[in-house]
Amino acid sequence: METRTFAIIGLGPIGCAAGALAWRRGLQLVAAVDRDPHLAGRDPGELLGTGPTGLRVTPDLESALERAQPRLALHATSSRLRDALPQLEPCVERGIHVVSSCEELAYPWRTQPELARRLDTAARAGGAVVLGSGVNPGFVMDKLVVTVLAACAQVEHVAVRRRLNAATRRRPFQDKVGVGMTREEFDEASRRGRIGHVGFPESAHLVADAIGAPAARDLDEHLEPLVAGARTIAGDRLIEAGRVLGIRQRLVLRAGGRECVRLELEAYAGADSEDAIRVAGEPSLDLRFVGGMSGDVATAARLANDLLQIEGLQPGLRTLLDLPIRYHKPQRGDRK
Amino acid sequence: METRTFAIIGLGPIGCAAGALAWRRGLQLVAAVDRDPHLAGRDPGELLGTGPTGLRVTPDLESALERAQPRLALHATSSRLRDALPQLEPCVERGIHVVSSCEELAYPWRTQPELARRLDTAARAGGAVVLGSGVNPGFVMDKLVVTVLAACAQVEHVAVRRRLNAATRRRPFQDKVGVGMTREEFDEASRRGRIGHVGFPESAHLVADAIGAPAARDLDEHLEPLVAGARTIAGDRLIEAGRVLGIRQRLVLRAGGRECVRLELEAYAGADSEDAIRVAGEPSLDLRFVGGMSGDVATAARLANDLLQIEGLQPGLRTLLDLPIRYHKPQRGDRK
Numbered sequence: 001m002e003t004r005t006f007a008i009i010g011l012g013p014i015g016c017a018a019g020a021l022a023w024r025r026g027l028q029l030v031a032a033v034d035r036d037p038h039l040a041g042r043d044p045g046e047l048l049g050t051g052p053t054g055l056r057v058t059p060d061l062e063s064a065l066e067r068a069q070p071r072l073a074l075h076a077t078s079s080r081l082r083d084a085l086p087q088l089e090p091c092v093e094r095g096i097h098v099v100s101s102c103e104e105l106a107y108p109w110r111t112q113p114e115l116a117r118r119l120d121t122a123a124r125a126g127g128a129v130v131l132g133s134g135v136n137p138g139f140v141m142d143k144l145v146v147t148v149l150a151a152c153a154q155v156e157h158v159a160v161r162r163r164l165n166a167a168t169r170r171r172p173f174q175d176k177v178g179v180g181m182t183r184e185e186f187d188e189a190s191r192r193g194r195i196g197h198v199g200f201p202e203s204a205h206l207v208a209d210a211i212g213a214p215a216a217r218d219l220d221e222h223l224e225p226l227v228a229g230a231r232t233i234a235g236d237r238l239i240e241a242g243r244v245l246g247i248r249q250r251l252v253l254r255a256g257g258r259e260c261v262r263l264e265l266e267a268y269a270g271a272d273s274e275d276a277i278r279v280a281g282e283p284s285l286d287l288r289f290v291g292g293m294s295g296d297v298a299t300a301a302r303l304a305n306d307l308l309q310i311e312g313l314q315p316g317l318r319t320l321l322d323l324p325i326r327y328h329k330p331q332r333g334d335r336k
Numbered sequence: 337m338e339t340r341t342f343a344i345i346g347l348g349p350i351g352c353a354a355g356a357l358a359w360r361r362g363l364q365l366v367a368a369v370d371r372d373p374h375l376a377g378r379d380p381g382e383l384l385g386t387g388p389t390g391l392r393v394t395p396d397l398e399s400a401l402e403r404a405q406p407r408l409a410l411h412a413t414s415s416r417l418r419d420a421l422p423q424l425e426p427c428v429e430r431g432i433h434v435v436s437s438c439e440e441l442a443y444p445w446r447t448q449p450e451l452a453r454r455l456d457t458a459a460r461a462g463g464a465v466v467l468g469s470g471v472n473p474g475f476v477m478d479k480l481v482v483t484v485l486a487a488c489a490q491v492e493h494v495a496v497r498r499r500l501n502a503a504t505r506r507r508p509f510q511d512k513v514g515v516g517m518t519r520e521e522f523d524e525a526s527r528r529g530r531i532g533h534v535g536f537p538e539s540a541h542l543v544a545d546a547i548g549a550p551a552a553r554d555l556d557e558h559l560e561p562l563v564a565g566a567r568t569i570a571g572d573r574l575i576e577a578g579r580v581l582g583i584r585q586r587l588v589l590r591a592g593g594r595e596c597v598r599l600e601l602e603a604y605a606g607a608d609s610e611d612a613i614r615v616a617g618e619p620s621l622d623l624r625f626v627g628g629m630s631g632d633v634a635t636a637a638r639l640a641n642d643l644l645q646i647e648g649l650q651p652g653l654r655t656l657l658d659l660p661i662r663y664h665k666p667q668r669g670d671r672k
Contacts, residue, residue, distance in 0.1 A: 021489050139487055147483045149663035151475055151629060153357050153637040212665030282637075283630040290622040293487060297619055301489040324660040327485035329548025 006072040006307065007031035007064065007096070009087050011039055011047055011057060013170055014101050015076035017300035020048040022074055022307050026331035031068035033087075035059045050333070062090050072307055075100035079198040081108055081115050088119060092128040099307040101299065103199035105132030106142070107319050110205035110217075120317035129313045133306045133320065135299045136162070137199035140275050140289070141263055142206040143320040154282040155211045159262040160203075161276045164292050166246045167235030167269040173295070177267045178225055178244040179237060186225050186244045196223050197265055200251040204261045206319065213255035223249045226268045234270035245269045304328070342408040342643065343367035343400065343432070345423050347375055347383055347393060349506055350437050350635055351412035356384040357640035358410055362667035367404035369423075371395045386669070398426050408643055411436035415534040417444055417451050424466055428459040434466045435643040437635065439535035441468030442478070443655050446541035446553075456653035465649045469642045469656065471635045472498070473535035476611050476625070477599050478542040479656040490618040491547045495598040496539075497612045500628050502582045503571030503605040509631065513603045514561055514580040515573060522561050522580045532559050533601055536587040540597045542655065549591035559585045562604045570606035581605045640664070 006027045008019040011034040023029055032044035034057050045053035058064050073091045078084045081104040088105075091098045108116040123130045132138065141160045149155055166177050178186045178195055189195050201219055208217060225244045232239045239245055246268025253261040273292030279285040308328040310318075342363045344355040347370040359365055368380035370393050381389035394400050409427045414420045417440040424441075427434045444452040459466045468474065477496045485491055502513050514522045514531055525531050537555055544553060561580045568575045575581055582604025589597040609628030615621040644664040646654075 135487060144483065146662050147480065147660075150641045150661035151471060151634040151638050152663050153633050153640070154666060155663055210662055283633055285629065286626040288624045288626060290624060293621065294619040297489050298487040301618075302487050304489070305486045320660075321662065322660055324483075324656075324658055325486035326482050326546055326657065327488050327491055327548075330490060 003028045004072060005030040005068070005070045006074060007033065007068060007070040008044065009033045009061065009073055009075045010077035011036070011044065012076060013172070013296065014299055014303070015074060016047045017296060018074050018076065018101070018303035019044070020050060021300050021304035021330070023048060023050050024330040024333040025304060025308055025328050027072065027307070029053055029055065030070050031055065031064040032057045033059070033061045033064050061087055065090060065094055065096065070096055072096065072310070073098045074303060074307055075102065076303070079103040081105050081112055085115060085119065088130055089122050092119070092123040092130050093126045095126045095128045097129045097310045099131050099133050099303050099310055101134050101303055102132055103134065103137055104202060105130070106134065106137035106199060107132070107202040107206040108317070109319070110209070111201050116317055124316045127315045129310050129315055129318055131306060131310055131313070131318045131320070131323065133302050135293060135295065135302055136197070137203045137206070138302055138320060140293050141203040143325060145207050145277055146210045146321065148277060148285060148287060149210060149279065152279060152281045152283065152285070155279060157260060157262070157280040158207050158211065159264070159278045161264045162292070163266045163271050163275070164273045164295070165234065165269065165271045166267045167237050169295050174237070177246040179246055179269050180239050181244040183225065183227065183244065190223070196247060196249055197267070200249065200263055204251050204253040204263055206321065207261050208253050208255060210321065211260060213253070213260045216255065218254040220252045220254070221250070223247055226266070232270055237269050239269055246271070339364045340408060341366040341404070341406045342410060343369065343404060343406040344380065345369045345397065345409055345411045346413035347372070347380060348412060349508070349632065350639070351410060352383045353632060353636035354410050354412065354437070354639035355380070356386060357636050357666070358643050359384060359386050360666040360669040361640060361644055361664050363408065363643070365389055365391065366406050367391065367400040368393045369395065369397045369400050397423055401426055401430055401432065406432055408432065408646070409434045410639060410643055411438065412639070413438075415439040417441055417448055421451060421455065424455060425458050428455070428462045428464040428466050431462045431464045433464050433646045435639050435646055436466070436468050437470050437639055438468055439470070439473055440538060441466070442470065442473035442535060443468070443538040443542040444653070445655070446545070447537050452653055460652045463651045465646050465651055465654050467642060467646055467649070467654045467656070467659065469638050471629060471631065471638055472533070473539045473542070474638055474656060476629050477539040479661060481543050481613055482546040482657060484613060484621060484623060485546060485615065488615060488617045488619065488621070491615060493596060493598070493616040494543050494547065495600070495614045497600045498628070499602045499607050499611070500609045500631070501570065501605065501607045502603045503573050505631050510573070513582040515582055515605050516575050517580045519561065519563070519580065526559070532583060532585055533603070536585065536599055540587050540589040540599055542657065543597050544589050544591060546657065547596060549589070549596045552591065554590045556588045556590070557586070559583055562602070568606055573605050575605055582607070
């Protein structure tokens with residue numbers, strides 16, 4: 001079987017981790033793109049831990065794609081679809097299939113229908129598949145839920161609650177949930193849109209569509225800081241009383257006059273991690289991830305596993321409703 | 337959209353329950369086949385609870401298919417592929433897509449490759465999809481596991497343990513696990529092949545293939561009765577001391593010199609139901625169905641939901657590895 005080639009677009013922690021897993025699964029890295037001037041010219045193999053590749057990180061996406069002509073691309077630059085589009089379009093126009101960590105791409109049809117249509121049109125024209133994936137969105141609050149619902153005769157309500165220990169996550173994640181901030185810092189960061197999980201509306205609409213909820217929907221999103229009542233030690237973080245431990249974020253989706261989907265995330269230093277999916281229906285179900293579905297490695301794995309799978313889909317903007325997700329065994333590299 | 341038609345082949349409890357759910361999901365019943373002379377001539381709508389259909393149950397499969405020309409078929413006659421084939425082949429040869437509860441059909445490529453190939457060839461020739469589905473096999477010990485593994489970078493071992501209260505299940509299930517039998521009755525029923533869950537090897541191979549285990553495998557299956565130490569009351573069953581409460585059944589799959597998959601089922605009167613999926617890998621995962629994944633309604637739902645979905649697959653003998661399973665909302669009928 002011919003070796004499939006891929007590009008990485010965005011060499012942050014997620015792009016590098018997912019890229020390393022894709023490489024271990026036998027894909028051949030042929031291009032690495034990042035706009036960070038500190039990365040330009042470096043061998044991506046250094047960043048991925050794969051050993052020398054003979055490649056150089058470049059900020060110039062279009063030239064890199066023209067030169068390398070990858071078959072697949074792993075995209076991890078932004079949570080926002082608007083910011084991701086300038087990288088996604090040049091890929092799909094060239095027939096390059098993309099799996100992206102962009103949270104808003106996971107299910108943009110309801111939230112950003114115009115951008116979704118535009119990307120879908122470009123992908124169909126280019127004969128490429130583009131898919132948003134990850135753990136959240138992409139798994140715990142949507143794809144896994146939809147899969148579990150396949151055992152239900154009737155579904156009335158779906159609730160997903162994630163509680164995760166922010167102290168064991170990488171620093172950018174801790175910053176996103178305000179760990180260690182004063183209330184003033186938190187409020188300021190919040191005003192600048194730097195606090196909180198992106199992707200709740202996408203997960204909620206995906207689940208609501210899967211249970212056949214009416215299209216006229218009302219989404220109520222709420223976010224609040226959780227403040228340390230006493231000095232708290234968690235992981236390598238020490239948080240003084242009165243400082244922020246993390247967040248509680250909630251989305252309630254109502255359709256046809258009643259609540260259909262409720263998503264809750266508590267991400268704070270010292271939390272006892274657990275994920276729970278509760279379905280009210282026939283049968284009712286209560287599913288738990290004891291100890292939680294851990295973060296970054298799982299996100300990277302979701303992206304790499306889906307990248308190995310994406311070519312089976314019809315060209316266009318696809319969602320996880322379309323993909324029978326699975327694991328792909330590494331072909332090389334040691335288990336770290 | 338045109339109304340899709342379907343036939344039910346096998347009007348036992350599962351066929352009827354799944355058929356009713358398929359009907360509620362908007363499919364039109366056009367044929368009902370069962371070899372039981374007590375059912376011949378009855379309106380299947382009586383058995384399904386859908387109201388009069390104008391149809392009559394017939395034992396003659398081929399005439400029924402010729403006359404009704406259904407697009408889809410729901411098959412629920414047997415756990416054994418050999419016994420199911422005489423009903424499956426006439427369907428797929430006519431281009432009728434089939435979802436079946438036949439446990440051995442869930443993943444027959446490793447266990448019965450010749451029959452699998454034969455059915456696959458017939459289905460491809462007829463342009464039909466044929467798929468084995470259900471809860472077990474079809475969900476808890478395989479499809480759900482494979483879906484969860486999509487969040488793993490590396491998988492070393494998978495263990496699934498189901499513990500379920502046989503006393504709350506229908507009588508044929510209780511008989512299959514020996515509830516209330518003397519040891520002698522149990523041993524006799526066991527010798528006749530009437531005891532135990534069918535489908536362990538299929539689930540184990542599906543998971544083993546999904547984690548990329550070597551093809552040279554060694555399966556060790558073990559089944560033992562669980563005997564009441566004291567008089568036990570569970571559901572509407574009273575079991576005297578010394579009588580059988582149910583079974584413990586286990587399958588261990590080794591490949592490449594090490595254990596890869598372990599499946600365990602405890603089904604007995606009075607059990608505290610819970611299903612657990614444990615993955616050793618990167619990350620390790622511990623998933624639980626608190627209170628268990630309940631039985632018959634979930635099985636019927638799995639079949640009906642997959643039936644709504646099957647036409648998207650390539651013709652041939654397909655498995656749940658191929659299908660992005662999901663829920664389909666009922667279009668009619670009251671929630672009971």
